[in-house]
Amino acid sequence: xxxxxxxxxxxxxxxxxxxxxxxxxxxxxxxxxxxxxxxxxxxxxxxxxxxxxxxxxxxxxxxxxxxxxxxxxxxxxxxxxx
Amino acid sequence: xxxxxxxxxxxxxxxxxxxxxxxxxxxxxxxxxxxxxxxxxxxxxxxxxxxxxxxxxxxxxxxxxxxxxxxxxxxxxxxxxx
Amino acid sequence: xxxxxxxxxxxxxxxxxxxxxxxxxxxxxxxxxxxxxxxxxxxxxxxxxxxxxxxxxxxxxxxxxxxxxxxxxxxxxxxxxxxxxxxxxxxxxxxxxxxxxxxxxxxxxxxxxxxxxxxxxxxxxxxxxxxxxxxxxxxxxxxxxxxxxxxxxxxxxx
Amino acid sequence: xxxxxxxxxxxxxxxxxxxxxxxxxxxxxxxxxxxxxxxxxxxxxxxxxxxxxxxxxxxxxxxxxxxxxxxxxxxxxxxxxxxxxxxxxxxxxxxxxxxxxxxxxxxxxxxxxxxxxxxxxxxxxxxxxxxxxxxxxxxxxxxxxxxxxxxxxxxxxx
Numbered sequence: 001x002x003x004x005x006x007x008x009x010x011x012x013x014x015x016x017x018x019x020x021x022x023x024x025x026x027x028x029x030x031x032x033x034x035x036x037x038x039x040x041x042x043x044x045x046x047x048x049x050x051x052x053x054x055x056x057x058x059x060x061x062x063x064x065x066x067x068x069x070x071x072x073x074x075x076x077x078x079x080x081x082x
Numbered sequence: 083x084x085x086x087x088x089x090x091x092x093x094x095x096x097x098x099x100x101x102x103x104x105x106x107x108x109x110x111x112x113x114x115x116x117x118x119x120x121x122x123x124x125x126x127x128x129x130x131x132x133x134x135x136x137x138x139x140x141x142x143x144x145x146x147x148x149x150x151x152x153x154x155x156x157x158x159x160x161x162x163x164x
Numbered sequence: 165x166x167x168x169x170x171x172x173x174x175x176x177x178x179x180x181x182x183x184x185x186x187x188x189x190x191x192x193x194x195x196x197x198x199x200x201x202x203x204x205x206x207x208x209x210x211x212x213x214x215x216x217x218x219x220x221x222x223x224x225x226x227x228x229x230x231x232x233x234x235x236x237x238x239x240x241x242x243x244x245x246x247x248x249x250x251x252x253x254x255x256x257x258x259x260x261x262x263x264x265x266x267x268x269x270x271x272x273x274x275x276x277x278x279x280x281x282x283x284x285x286x287x288x289x290x291x292x293x294x295x296x297x298x299x300x301x302x303x304x305x306x307x308x309x310x311x312x313x314x315x316x317x318x319x320x321x322x
Numbered sequence: 323x324x325x326x327x328x329x330x331x332x333x334x335x336x337x338x339x340x341x342x343x344x345x346x347x348x349x350x351x352x353x354x355x356x357x358x359x360x361x362x363x364x365x366x367x368x369x370x371x372x373x374x375x376x377x378x379x380x381x382x383x384x385x386x387x388x389x390x391x392x393x394x395x396x397x398x399x400x401x402x403x404x405x406x407x408x409x410x411x412x413x414x415x416x417x418x419x420x421x422x423x424x425x426x427x428x429x430x431x432x433x434x435x436x437x438x439x440x441x442x443x444x445x446x447x448x449x450x451x452x453x454x455x456x457x458x459x460x461x462x463x464x465x466x467x468x469x470x471x472x473x474x475x476x477x478x479x480x
Contacts, residue, residue, distance in 0.1 A: 007217060008289035009300040017217075058222045074219055080301045081216070081247060081288030082200050082259050082279060082426075089375060090447035091458040099375075140380045156377060162459045163374070163405060163446030164268075164358050164417050164437060178344070179337040186336070186357065193361040196354070196433075198426065199344065203351040255347075268356065268437055269468070275354075276430050283426075310427070 002067050004032075005074040010052070013043045026066040029054050029073065033063070051078045084149050086114075087156040092134070095125045108148040111136050111155065115145070133160045166242040167231035169224050173250050178260045185244050185262045192241045192264035196271040198279050200259040202252050212294040216249045216258070223287040230281045234263075236319035237277070238270035245278060247288065280311040324400040325389035327382050331408045336418045343402050343420045350399045350422035354429040356437050358417040360410050370452040372410045381445040388439045392421075394477035395435070396428040403436060405446065438469040 001022050006014040027035070037044020046052070055074040056065050067073050083104050088096040109117070119126020128134070137156040138147050149155050166188070178199045186195055202214050231243050244262040252258060259282060263274040282288070284303040291300045324346070336357045344353055360372050389401050402420040410416060417440060421432040440446070442461040449458045 005219070007219060007287075008291075011217075012298070012300075055219070055222060058225070074222070076219070076287065077289070077300075078302050079284065079286060079288055080290045080303050080307075081286045082283040087377070089377060089445075090449075093375075094456070094458075137377070137380060140383070156380070158377070158445065159447070159458075160460050161442065161444060161446055162448045162461050162465075163444045164441040179341040182340065182355075183337040186359070191361060193359055195357040195359070197340075197357075198430070199353040199355075200426070201344070201351055201353070203349060203424065266361065267464075268358070268441075269464070272356070272430070272434050272437075279426055279430075306425075306427070 002069055003072045005072065007074065008077040008079075010043075010046060010075050010077050013040075013046050023067065023069050026068040028063060029056075029061065029065050029067060030063040032067055032073065046077075047075055049077075052076065084151055085154045087154065089156065090159040090161075092125075092128060092157050092159050095122075095128050105149065105151050108150040110145060111138075111143065111147050111149060112145040114149055114155065128159075129157055131159075134158065165231070165235040165240045167228065167235065168242075168244045169227045169231065170246045171218055171220070171224060172246055172248050175256055176246055176248065176260070178246075178257050181244065181246060181260055182262055185242065185264070189241055189264050191266060192271075193266055194268040194271040195262065195264045196268070196275040197263075198259070198261040198275050199257055200279075201257045202254050204254040212254070212292050214252045214258070215291045215293065216247070216252065217289040217291075218247070218249045219287045226285075226287050227282070230278060230286070233319055234274045234277055237314075237317075238265065238274045240265050240270060240274055243274060243278065245282070247282065247286070249288070277314055280307070280314065283307045284311045323389070323393040323398045325386065325393065326400075326402045327385045327389065328404045329376055329378070329382060330404055330406050333414055334404055334406065334418070336404075336415050339402065339404060339418055340420055343400065343422070347399055347422050349424060350429075351424055352426040352429040353420065353422045354426070354433040355421075356417070356419045356433050357415055358437075359415045360412050362412040370412070370450050372416070373449045373451065374405070374407045374410065374416070375447040375449075376405070376407045377445045384443075384445050385440070388436060388444070391477055392432045392435055395472075395475075396421075396423065396432045398423050398428060398432055401432060401436065403440070405440065405444070407446070435472055438465070438472065441465045442469045 001020040004019045011017040053076040083102040086101045093099040135158040246260045263271045265271040284307040404418045421429045423429040442465045
């Protein structure tokens with residue numbers, strides 16, 4: 001299983017901050033988003049917005065990065081702290 | 083009597099922060115400094131340095147201001163706080 | 165430089181943290197602190213809860229690398245960042261930044277720099293829940309502009 | 323704006339003052355503080371005493387008018403200045419400035435402004451007494467330059 005994390009408003013759209021997906025073979029981030037979009041088009045398009053970044057196992061990656069079982073992929077919308 | 087106050091290094095030169103002088107008639111600040119210089123040339127010239135300011139009863143004045151009995155004249159060398 | 169980053173999931177006491185920070189200093193003459201706290205409700209009497217989310221591990225590492233950046237830009241003896249996460253009520257502290265240096269300019273600028281980072285670049289997500297529901301907050305344009313000031317002065321520039 | 327100026331002839335506790343300052347706030351989300359403290363001896367092991375002198379009454383009025391100036395320049399809920407006078411030992415607090423506003427930029431700039439004033443314009447005279455005798459301190463050129471920054475931006479400019 002790969003662990004998906006949805007932060008900020010993406011968590012509201014995904015119905016929870018965390019979701020596990022079983023990946024029989026490595027998927028690019030894009031391919032994974034396509035799978036999620038098939039089940040929820042609103043979530044799918046939110047994950048593709050320009051300002052959303054992707055972190056694979058704690059490192060920022062682009063959509064070509066490959067995700068496999070055991071990985072943690074986080075979807076990071078625009079931040080705001082302080 | 084008028085009260086003279088010497089702050090910062092001027093107090094060291096004057097041998098104390100405070101001095102009382104009896105003024106039978108009003109003296110300009112310049113005239114008062116001349117009186118002080120007659121007794122102590124080093125102090126006199128220090129009081130005339132460009133960066134020394136004069137406060138008469140709590141208000142900054144120039145050397146033409148008149149000082150009389152009951153007044154408080156302070157000599158203010160360059161400041162440094164913080 | 166001595167740097168410390170903490171993400172607090174329960175309320176913290178800014179002044180106790182500042183006192184401990186200051187007592188540990190050796191050679192610093194200047195300490196600057198910034199405390200951010202939840203502002204009260206918007207005049208309509210409604211109570212708003214502020215919620216902050218972080219990405220455990222990655223958020224801390226991001227802030228730590230920003231402390232390293234500050235240490236390259238300014239001569240600092242110490243710097244501290246504490247940031248609350250979870251649900252906060254009005255007047256609760258959200259963030260504390262403290263910086264210490266020999267002279268005041270470095271401490272002022274470094275605290276300003278760290279706050280700009282925390283406001284618009286740290287991995288933190290803030291929402292407000294009030295009578296009209298939940299709203300995710302994004303940095304103001306001013307916050308992005310403030311953070312961009314430092315990009316024009318890369319580390320080592322001074 | 324709520325302003326307070328105090329000249330302290332005995333040691334004060336910066337964090338207790340900051341806590342009281344913060345507790346009295348109503349609408350502020352941003353609190354900036356500057357604490358200046360006596361730096362330890364100069365590496366040669368000698369102990370130095372710092373002495374500060376003020377002109378009672380006139381010094382306070384000068385700082386108060388600087389708080390008024392700050393209140394015209396920035397939207398502040400409160401500002402506090404506490405300055406020690408008398409003889410101070412290493413690590414003792416010399417000065418505390420605290421400012422509070424809705425957003426952080428005003429609080430940062432006002433604290434910076436007040437410190438620049440205190441360093442080079444307030445009626446305070448500082449001397450150091452060490453093994454080589456007594457030395458009256460004057461502001462560094464940098465301090466004068468820092469204070470002059472604000473003259474180019476008179477009140478009401480923002």
